[in-house]
Structures are given as C-alpha cells and as structure tokens.
Amino acid sequence: MEHRRARICGGPGWSQGGPPGMRLWEERRAAGRVPWPSTLALAVFVMVGTRFAAQGQDREPLDTFGRLLLVAGPAVLLLRHRYPVVSVFGVAATAFVYFAAGYPYGPVFLTVAVGCFAAVVSGHRRAAWWALGLLWAGHLLIAHWLYRYLPPGTDDSAPWGQEVFVTACVVAILAASELARVRREVWAKERAERAAAERRRADEERLRIARELHDVLAHSISVINVQAGVGLALLDTDPEQARTALTTIKSASKEALGEVRQVLDTLRAPGAAPRAPAPGLERLPELVEQAAGTGLRVEVLTDGEPRPLPPGTDLAAFRIVQEALTNVVRHSGSRVARVRIVHAPGRLQLQIDDEGPATGSDAGGSGNGLAGMRERAAGLGGTIEAGPRPDGGFRVRADLPLRPGESM
Structure with missing residues (x-):
C-alpha cells in the first residue's frame, strides 16, 4: 500500500519524467497521433451517461439532433493533440448549442473539460480560458434571460444558487488544467536538466x-x-x-x-x-x-x-x-x-x-x-x-x- 501511495504522490514511479499516463499523453501528442481509443471511450460514456442523467429532468427529450451533438463533441476532440485551439472552441460551441437546444444536463460538459485540459497543457492557455469563459457567459444568458425564447417551453429561470456550482466547476476545470501545465513544465525542465x-x-x-x-x-x-x-x-x-x-x-x-x-x-x-x-x-x-x-x-x-x-x-x-x-x-x-x-x-x-x-x-x-x-x-x-x-x-x-x- 505504501509503495502504491508513493507512486500516486509522485514517488519512484514518476522519477523518469512524470506519471505514466502523462508520459503517454506527451508521447502521443508529440507524435501527432489521433487519440482514437480514449475519444471513443469518452463518446460511449457521454452517450450512456446522458441517458441516465436525463431521467427526472424536465428538459427536451434526446432526439437525433441531440445525439449528433453528443457525438460531435468527442469527434472534435480527435484534433486535440494537433489542433488544441480548434478543439477547445469546437467542444465549447457544441456544448453551447446542446444546452441552448434544451437537452438534458449530463456528461456532455466532460468533453469541454478534456478540451480545456488539452489546450492548457499544450500551452494555449488563453484559448482555453476564452472558450470556457464564453461557454460560462452563454450559460448565464440562456439560464436567466434567453430561456423564454428557447426550448423547452416550460422552462423557468434557473436559481442563482445553481450558478455557484457551475462557476465552481469552471474554476475547478481551469485549476486542474493549470496544475497539469505547471507539472508538465516542471517535468520538462527536469528532463532537460537530466539531459544536460x-x-x-x-x-x-x-x-x-x-x-x-x-x-x-x-x-x-x-x-x-x-x-x-x-x-x-x-x-x-x-x-x-x-x-x-x-x-x-x-x-x-x-x-x-x-x-x-x-x-x-x-x-x-x-x-x-x-x-x-x-x-x-x-x-x-x-x-x-x-x-x-x-x-x-x-x-x-x-x-x-x-x-x-x-x-x-x-x-x-x-x-x-x-x-x-x-x-x-x-x-x-x-x-x-x-x-x-x-x-x-x-x-x-x-x-x-x-x-x-x-x-x-x-x-x-x-x-x-x-x-x-x-x-x-x-x-x-x-x-x-x-x-x-x-x-x-x-x-x-x-x-x-x-x-x-x-x-x-
């Protein structure tokens, strides 16, 4: 148990340039490979998770267009290694359209977190901040002012207490991405020092x-x-x-x-x-x-x-x-x-x-x-x-x- 904890906390298992998952992500990004397996797993999770999350929500039923939006987000994430800026704005736009169409809340926002993480870690911090900030602002407009003109017709203004949770999620995504970026820079510096x-x-x-x-x-x-x-x-x-x-x-x-x-x-x-x-x-x-x-x-x-x-x-x-x-x-x-x-x-x-x-x-x-x-x-x-x-x-x-x- 102690050995496992040491590896999780950055002990001997991380001594050669960071944790194994981060090293694999770095290698694939450097090689320009398309992340098919992880993206496919994310798409399946979003589709299945949304069906369960929709139960009990007074939102528009998930139709063909909604399912296409759920697939479009992970599809854009296939570009996150080569074109992280395009990827993060793409998933943010997809999530905004999905939310504006009145479909159920669910793990669709997980695609935004992945896109934001990829952009920040690859060095495109401003793009990630802008994409997430615009999505958050669009959510505020829809939840408190534009809900009258958007489906579902029976929707009311969202309670402001909900925005505390949404804002906390946005901050948590940015903080986790920035932490990953800092750790990546530290590992890169350590690798350079070891090579020197x-x-x-x-x-x-x-x-x-x-x-x-x-x-x-x-x-x-x-x-x-x-x-x-x-x-x-x-x-x-x-x-x-x-x-x-x-x-x-x-x-x-x-x-x-x-x-x-x-x-x-x-x-x-x-x-x-x-x-x-x-x-x-x-x-x-x-x-x-x-x-x-x-x-x-x-x-x-x-x-x-x-x-x-x-x-x-x-x-x-x-x-x-x-x-x-x-x-x-x-x-x-x-x-x-x-x-x-x-x-x-x-x-x-x-x-x-x-x-x-x-x-x-x-x-x-x-x-x-x-x-x-x-x-x-x-x-x-x-x-x-x-x-x-x-x-x-x-x-x-x-x-x-x-x-x-x-x-x-």
Missing part, C-alpha cells in the same frame, strides 16, 4: 580519457622516438648499445599498450572496476628508469613525511611528473631534471626543473601537455605554474590540495 547533466558527464569522461591517452602515449612514444634514434645511430658501430635501445623500446611500448588497454576497457564497460590499479607516485622509479634510458638523469627529492594519497591526487601527481619529464626529453637540451615532492599539511606540492636550454625542435608533440596538467590540477582544486626560469631552463610547479575526509 548526462551530456556534461559524457564531456567530462571524454576529456578524462583524452588526457589519459595523451599522457600515456606522449611519454611512451617520446621514449620510443629517442631510443629509436639511438638504435639507428649505433646499429653498425655499437650493436650492444643498439640492442639496449631496442629493449627499452619494447618495454616502453608494452607498458603503453597495457595502459591504453586499461583506458579502453573503461569505454567498453562503463562503471566497471579497472582491472589494474591506476598509476601513482609509487611508480616514480619506473619513470626515472625510462628517462635514464633516453639519457636523462632524474634526481628525486622528497620533503616531509610521505603518506598515502587519495587515488585521484596520486594519479594526477604521477601524470604531471610524467608529462613534465616528457617535455624535458622532447624540448630541452638538458640531461638532468630535478623532481621535488613536498608533503605539506593538507597539500601536495610538486616541482620539476631542468637546466635547459630549449632545443627549439619539433618533437612531434600535440601541444596539449600543459593544458592537460592544468585541467588535472583544476579538477582537484589545485594550480599549475609552468614557464622559463629566470636563470634559464624550465620549471613546472603544481600545488594540489588534499580535501578533508579523503584517505591520507
């Missing part, structure tokens, strides 16, 4: 994967490029050194393939746990060894007491150091790079220096390395400073905050 959030998450995931692939491939291919050049230069004069270069190429390419496969696995199975842990600063010795294979000596200095880092911060720190060393291999003539890691309270600071000078050569980079480092740091609420040092060379400095509550 999905697009935003997709963009962020695409950017994350692009950064990962760039950092993995840029570093590994730079090492391969340097070692391939060494191997070609020493292939004839120093075969043993050339063999060492080829061994480094094999190792770097194998590592790159493994990391690329890990990134691609996340695309094939979104949300699945990675098969291998994400790299972190514990793999810094591997970077130092790979850099040594290219002829770059890396000195690592650590200040403060090392401690476990949050996974996101650990990965970002590793990638920043990796990209900075890759840029040294590509663009600097220095054979020495210094990496300084500072474990400060609530922060992790990185500094990568090389003595230069810049080679000025095109090493085949994409130019997105520094931008990727800044995006990684910004994603953690940190900053990146990168640029030439006053005494020559190049420096990359990163400041990454450790958020409270993260594992340390």
